[in-house]
Ligand SMILES: O=P(O)(O)OC[C@H]1O[C@H](OP(=O)(O)OP(=O)(O)O)[C@H](O)[C@@H]1O
């Protein structure tokens with residue numbers, strides 16, 4: 001998606017060998033006009049699928065999932081990373097390692113909000129090693145629901161998540177794929 005790539009080029013900051021910071025428009029401050037265009041782009045890429053719910057994981061997936069849901073006209077469910085008294089006792093659960101926080105979480109979704117009748121589109125802001133996406137897929141599987149596709153805003157193609165998901169023959173769409181960084185600049189996949 002050219003508009004997204006332009007923003008990454010203009011505002012992205014490379015941190016170390018593996019991290020891209022795009023928190024001026026994606027996952028801290030959010031540019032909602034860009035989110036609208038990205039939500040529509042996901043709709044165009046997945047509109048032939050029957051989607052009944054969008055599933056994401058807190059925190060950074062929620063924004064794009066919510067805007068995309070306006071196009072799909074379905075609810076958003078987000079997996080929670082921490083236990084709390086307002087989460088139902090009956091949950092689907094998967095262990096996920098957070099690449100940025102370098103910690104394990106049990107992500108959880110109440111059994112109330114996913115059922116075997118659901119056709120799920122998983123959306124997230126980043127794909128790195130695929131742990132979050134695989135955890136969400138495991139939760140969908142536990143519910144007996146169907147994963148229709150996975151939509152990612154920025155895939156870091158030099159990490160293994162994209163390969164792991166494509167091996168599973170899931171319909172994966174990334175709005176921008178990064179092949180690496182060179183002298184602080186982002187190299188996009190053609
Ligand atoms: O493909 P992976 O290796 O799983 O990396 C991608 C995940 O990492 C980030 O979440 P993070 O744990 O940073 O949490 P956040 O949503 O609170 O920013 C991002 O939002 C994805 O969910």
Ligand SMILES: O=c1[nH]c(=O)c2nc[nH]c2[nH]1
Nearest residue numbers: 018019020021099126128
């Ligand atoms: O802001 C982010 N930058 C990254 O490189 C990344 N990888 C996973 N999650 C991420 N979030």
